[in-house]
Amino acid sequence: MRRRLLAPALLLLATALGCTEAGTAAPAPGPAALPAAEPDVRPLGRIIPLPASVEPGGAPYTLTAATRIGVPAGAPAVRAVAERLAGLLRPATGFRLPVVTDPAADLVLRLDPSAGALGDEGYALRSAPGRLTLTARTPAGLFRGVQTVRQQLPAAIERTTVQRRAWRIAGGTVTDTPRFPYRGAMLDVARHFFTVEEVKAYIDRIALYKYNVLHLHLTDDQGWRIAIRSRPELTSTGAATEVGGGPGGFYTQEQYKEIVRYAAAAHIEVVPEIDMPGHTHAALVSYPELNCDGRRPEPYTGIEVGFSTLCAEKEVTYAFAEDVLREIAALTPGRYVHIGGDEAKSTSPADYRTLMDRVQPLVTRHGKQVMAWHQLTGDATPVPGALIQYWGLDRTPAEEKEEVARAARAGAGIVVSPADRAYLDMKYDADTPLGLKWAGTVSVRRAYDWDPGTHLPGVPESAVRGVEAPLWTETLSTPEQLDTMAFPRLPGLAELGWSPAAGRDWDTYRIRLGEQAHRFDALGIGWYRSPEVPWPAR
Template sequence: MRRRLLAPAVLLLATALGCTEADPGASGPPPALPAAEPEVRPLGRIVPLPASVKPGGAPYALTAATRVGASGHPGVRAVAEQLAAHLRPATGFRLPVVADPAADLALALDPAAAALGDEGYELRSAPGRLTLTARTPAGLYRGVQTVRQQLPADIERTTVRHRSWKIAGGTVRDVPRFPYRGAMLDVARHFFTVDEVKAYVDRVALYKYNVLHLHLSDDQGWRIAVASRPRLTAVGAAAEVGGGPGGFYTREQYRELVRYAAARHIEVVPEIDLPGHTNAALVSYPELTCDGKAPEPHTGIDTGFSSLCAEKEETYAFAADVLGEIAALTPGRFLHIGGDEADSTAPADYRAMTDRFQPLVARHGKKVMAWHQLAVDGVPAPGTLIQYWGLDRTPGAEKEKVAEAVRAGAGVVLSPADRAYLDMKYADDTPLGLRWAGTVSVRRSYEWDPGAYLPGVPESSVAGVEAPLWTETLSTPEHLDTMAFPRLPGLAELGWSPAGGRDWDTYRVRLGEQAHRWDALGIAWYRSPEVPWPAGR
């Protein structure tokens, strides 16, 4: 199951069968990279790996005389202002943003560049001139992340560094492999503040993620204000795993998160988990239980024990109120309705409830997103996006149900727990995280192909990948950093880069070079023994 702890005997059996992975660094760490960064990073030696790189010529140098050119399009101007604001602290340069296409660092739209799609870009670097072109502002923003990574890691510092700022000469032409590249953050098990979530948004934006999936409700806590159901936050938000104080986002705070993500061309997908994982809602509104009695607040991490009541109309009125208000607050395409681990819900009741929940999403102009149990135990509505979280060893019959849903018109986002779950331990001795899906090393999280992962699901039906970060054992921003880095960039590469250009041996070198940047950003990353980190780190 998605977050269920396996019994020790089951874990031992899984290890004997080769279902878990021993620490690949047990035979000794790989050789370290040089301690210092090169003055000019080779073109395209970044994460995610670009689709096409043609190096050549002398580098472009950012100087005190540099001006950032932007057309009159407000979206271009906004991206140019973001770029300039990011470059100013470390360089100390003024970097004025001007409406001059001849500026030496120029951003421009090319509506005719159909091959670049919605997020592709072209970067041209030469002495005295760097141009970034895209068909959309989102494409320009993705290109800005490449500009950041091509510059020395010190560009991420907040104080002036007196050094050269060069980008290798040549051309990068880049488009994503998949349109959906998501990072999920569980704020229900442990609550994270608006500023802490914004910091996570900034981290995923650097690696060209374009979706933030917020898990807003669960057994332990309800984290979003609903005007028509005030007890959800007055009562249901006042707990978290381990008995902490919990918390919630006001409607305006949630809007601010949505705006902040949108400015980074990231779409927010809110999740309200139904019909299971609902203990916080049941504590708040006992009439949603079949016996009308409020359960005790839950501060543990076990799952599968809570359920809404299928036979009560109060259930559907509640779902209509909540989903309607969340839809009104969210400009994105999707509402995620959960649907997993409803172990205490009878199969007929699960089907009855999910059949009625899904039209509530469509009523507000949104598409349903749900965990893959909706395809196994229910019937996904047309156009539903199914999020698969099973394991390599998940029974074939369950995977075939997902394939059947795809043949009926559903799409798939892949989040296999033993590959993509960032809360799984890296190795047996990792202090943080769980291991019910086995240990997930950096290499294991990278070495799989989303386009060929599920039998019967063609690449054309795969919308993309998502990296979930569940927080049963994670309660601080530093915990999030440690479990996300260094695995988060690799999953970004699976979603962005062409399959044919990727391999572990070259990736781990590029990944090791990211350590300088993480240090500059203050990221509390995990030193995996699989990766050649810079000497002295």
């Protein structure tokens, strides 16, 4: 019998809870009641993000030592995706998995330019005995499908040593497209600096869950993290500090381009953020003429906000902005340059408008679209094509939300990142040792159980470009701490951006999330064991 997954998503819950065909369910699992071991074959579609459509049926496909990965001739972008898939599968399987152009290969990646319904990132996965086929209209779609292949295989596939077991993918068809085109994860490298390799590791983590944007918060009061050749003091002086008095650090332009290239290989677009006119203390320390009084302030290593501002009345400010944005735009092949615009508490409304009215055209002059925090919609006017990132709370005043809605109605795109739901640095509960709680605590359920398309009153879903999960680092200084705060909330926010709203519900999601623990462990992710989720028994 063919059963579609999303009518409704109760099939997943029934399978997980042991329902019979007659519909009699076993008792619901307690907080730690999932089996300690994974099943040999994961039910088709029981992954994160939840696919748009699943038709289970037939015997599984088995990956073997004889498997070859087939790609079309003369398609280097498809071969690159296939080689990446082979590289993911080889360590744990011990199989050679050559990438070949032989049409008789049993694991096939193919492009179908006529598959318009799959869009820019959709894919179709067909699994049957002896053959697995992944079809997409674009290489990006194939890459997203590869993440589904990974998750349909046992979590041990993520291990770096050979695991002796069968590697099967349940039979049937997955047809999958994202709900929103923008699915972002933000990493703050300004409050605490993270190396190129550490950023690459974060890219690997977000790629697994089909994120397609890495937003890098590169500058703030505590440090400037990107080399600007026309303004060398930004790194020789402004990069030497971080929260708590650590050594800071910065990326050379070649290192930044290396991050961009690495992200591009995962079909992830990098959005650099140069925050202004506030959050600029490191720049003011580097170039004191940007202060209205011309004095050089002392470096700052605390976490308070809102005390710094560029000087709106000085032409040197706009020469500085031109130099920085010109070089950032040249380094960044993606569409957007984020100019911040939030928490400019020391900038008068008139000065804020003057600054943002002059800075936005600098971005567009260099071929990029403006992205900014939602304060841009209050005391200034977004330029055409701007993307507005909303980070307000449930308690944010209605008039501030209406400013965002008005910008959306005027044509601005909206990315939704409410701090009291999407900020991964907020504590899970009052006892969480890491993180902050100025936006409240954000449990795993609270981070998942909302709808980006309807979250902002007056903003039509057609204006919502997607969702972003920011990870600020005032209290986070190691990759292990990033993992603890991102996991397990990061996968849920990915699902909000990818999966149809009609197919999502907390009761089935929490079971799929609990099953991800095996994969977290195999990847070496030090995750937080939320009591809201039925994790596998230890």
